[in-house]
Amino acid sequence: MGGLFGALNSSLDAMRSLETALNVSQNNVSNSSTPGYSAQVATLEALPFDGSSGVGGGVQSGPTQSTDNAYADQAVRSQLSMQGNYSAQSTALSSIQSLFDVTGQTGVIGALNNLFQSFSAWSATPTSTSAQQAVLAAAQTVAQSFQSTANSLSQTTNQVDQQISSTVQQINSIAADIANDNAQIQQSTTPNAGVEANLQASLQSLSQLTDITVTYAPNGTATVLLGNGESPLVMGTQASAISVNFSANNDAQLQDASGNVITDQVSQGSLGGLLAVRNSILPSLQGDGSQQGALNQLAQQVADRVNAILTSAQTPGGAAGNAMFDYNASNPTAVAHTLTLDPGISMSTLAPANATTSNGAALELSNLGNSTNPADQINGQTIVQFYSAMATQVGQQTSSAQTNQTLATTLLTQAQAVQTQISGVNLDSEAVQVMELQKGYDAAGKMVSVIDSLTSMLINMVT
Numbered sequence: 001m002g003g004l005f006g007a008l009n010s011s012l013d014a015m016r017s018l019e020t021a022l023n024v025s026q027n028n029v030s031n032s033s034t035p036g037y038s039a040q041v042a043t044l045e046a047l048p049f050d051g052s053s054g055v056g057g058g059v060q061s062g063p064t065q066s067t068d069n070a071y072a073d074q075a076v077r078s079q080l081s082m083q084g085n086y087s088a089q090s091t092a093l094s095s096i097q098s099l100f101d102v103t104g105q106t107g108v109i110g111a112l113n114n115l116f117q118s119f120s121a122w123s124a125t126p127t128s129t130s131a132q133q134a135v136l137a138a139a140q141t142v143a144q145s146f147q148s149t150a151n152s153l154s155q156t157t158n159q160v161d162q163q164i165s166s167t168v169q170q171i172n173s174i175a176a177d178i179a180n181d182n183a184q185i186q187q188s189t190t191p192n193a194g195v196e197a198n199l200q201a202s203l204q205s206l207s208q209l210t211d212i213t214v215t216y217a218p219n220g221t222a223t224v225l226l227g228n229g230e231s232p233l234v235m236g237t238q239a240s241a242i243s244v245n246f247s248a249n250n251d252a253q254l255q256d257a258s259g260n261v262i263t264d265q266v267s268q269g270s271l272g273g274l275l276a277v278r279n280s281i282l283p284s285l286q287g288d289g290s291q292q293g294a295l296n297q298l299a300q301q302v303a304d305r306v307n308a309i310l311t312s313a314q315t316p317g318g319a320a321g322n323a324m325f326d327y328n329a330s331n332p333t334a335v336a337h338t339l340t341l342d343p344g345i346s347m348s349t350l351a352p353a354n355a356t357t358s359n360g361a362a363l364e365l366s367n368l369g370n371s372t373n374p375a376d377q378i379n380g381q382t383i384v385q386f387y388s389a390m391a392t393q394v395g396q397q398t399s400s401a402q403t404n405q406t407l408a409t410t411l412l413t414q415a416q417a418v419q420t421q422i423s424g425v426n427l428d429s430e431a432v433q434v435m436e437l438q439k440g441y442d443a444a445g446k447m448v449s450v451i452d453s454l455t456s457m458l459i460n461m462v463t
Contacts, residue, residue, distance in 0.1 A: 027193065029427060036201030038068035038423035040193050064191065067423040070216070073200060076419050077207035077214070079412035081268035084208040086405035088163070088273030093281070093398040095156055099149050100391035108295075109387050111145035112302065114138045116369045123362035126352035127316050135350060136341070139306075139324050143339045146299045150336035153286045153295070160278045164252055167209055167271045168244050174206045175224065175239040182221040183237040196220065206233075211268035227265035231256045250288040252278045273401075281397060285390070287333030294390045296335040301378050301386075303327055303339060305368060313351035313361030321351025321361070 027040065042064055101107045118138040122131040181199040184192065199222060206212055206224070213229040214222055217236075224234040232240050240257040252275055254263045263279070266272045287293025292300075303325035310321040324345050328338040354360030368376055369384045378386040 034197050034201075036199065036204065037193065037197035038066050038200070039426070041065045041067060064193075066191065066193065066196065068196070068200070069419070069422045072415070072419040072422050073203070074214070075415040076412070077204060077212070079408060079415045080204055080207040081211045081272075083405065083408035083412050084210075084270040085268045085273040085276075086401050086408050088270040089277055089401040090398065090405050092156065092160055092163075092274065092277040093394065093401050095159075096153070096277075096281070096285070097394050097398045099152050100387075100394050102388065102391045102395060108142075108145045108149055108298070109384070109391070111138070111142040112369060112383065112387070115142050116366055119362055119368070120366035122350075122352060123359040123366055126359045126362055129347065132347040132350050136345065136347065139345075140341055142302070143325065143341055146295070146336040146339045150286060150295060153282065154337075157278065157282050157286070160274055160282070161246055161252065164244055164271065164274045164278060167274065168242055168254070171206065171209050171233070171271065172239070172241045174202050174209070175233045175241070177202050178206070178222060178224060178234045179237050179239040182234065185220045186237065191220070207269065209269045210266050210271045226256075226262065227267065230265050231260075231262045250283070281394075285394070286336075292332040292335075294386070296333055297378055298383065298386055298390070299327070299336040299339050300332070301376075302368075302383060303335070305376055306365060307342075309361050309364050309368075310351050312354070314353045315349060315351045316353070316358070317348075319349070319351075322346075322349035 025042070099107060101109055104110060104113055115135075115138040118131070118134045122128070122135050125131050178199060181195055181202065184195045185199070188195065203212070203214060203222065203224070211227050212233065213225040213227070215225075216222055221236060222234065223232070223236070225231065226233055226242070231242075233242070234240070242257070242262070243255050245253045245255060252263070253261050254266060254271075254275075256262050263275065266275060283291060283293065285293050285295050287296050307323035307325055311323055313321040315321060322344045323342045326340050326342045327335045331338075352359050352362035354364070357363075364371075370382050371377070372382070374380075376383065381389060
């Protein structure tokens, strides 16, 4: 009888173990599409067997194991950070690129070409009213084009600032979620696949926003550091909020919870991409506390040279010429914003003549865009060349960001495929596993039935 009862207990242990394994497989199937979820594997442990001492062996449930792979997770997070970076840059740069037409037909360069052409037509007929009107109209368009482009760059800056602020808020929110997950992991006596899935999903979301360094404590909680690991975002159950300041030198500065500037620690993720556009690309065009900006350089050079040529020339009546453009000279970074026609310019004050010919000044103005005179150039480049270089650089930066975004997306897809292969839920495999476990459970159940029948027969025989 003792042997039968031992066999009965072993069969019951097997049924319990197989039921636990079935629950694990069913949980895998239910969470196959849950972000961050790694397939769980049920383990079975053999019990000792010793017939001489009555130890009947059998099987019992062991600890459930996770297939999560730290290296695969890190590869995915790294590619998410890279994709976020170039995606943010590509979006912001696309709006900037549209402001700089490399064909010379629209925008600032189109307006400048029309102005130089109007100067050329005016030089042919210096006293023509229509030619004079065309020059003034073209000059007005140049001023408006510079203002429009400068205003559009300012709007882009404001939009990028809003995106940076929003991204910082998202980072702080996700960091708080991770601290919450850590708290639940600490309080749990056994591994919780659901909380671990939330933690991994949060880490991936955070990686798309900024580059992070993640380490794990023996209890499974995550420590998250910003960038290469200098500033903590999450330490155990505590999250440290970061902030952004736009006032210092017109740059966007990240600060940690203690107020330390940590901008240089972020280079990837959408925050890294936005900071690169905000603190490097946009200032190179519109200026900031440390540079005038290419657009303002161009506007000032055009205005100064046109004004210098006209004020040293004479009208057909012999009067001194008048300046054509006016701008706020006290603020070098506001030249394009404030460029307007000089109040004193009119058809009667347009001066086409220089000291030698009646149209010498007009001819000089018509050649201003491609003049090799050092006084007419900017950093050794003609006005047209300077604009072309500026527009080309923006185009190259945009193209590079788009190319890198495509590459990062491809690499991300590959990293995610490897991660899925290692720790993802394979529904086909789980279906086979469930069938095998179900058969084992049925077999153990039949064993219980057989032992029950034998026990009943023995009892009846005794009685």
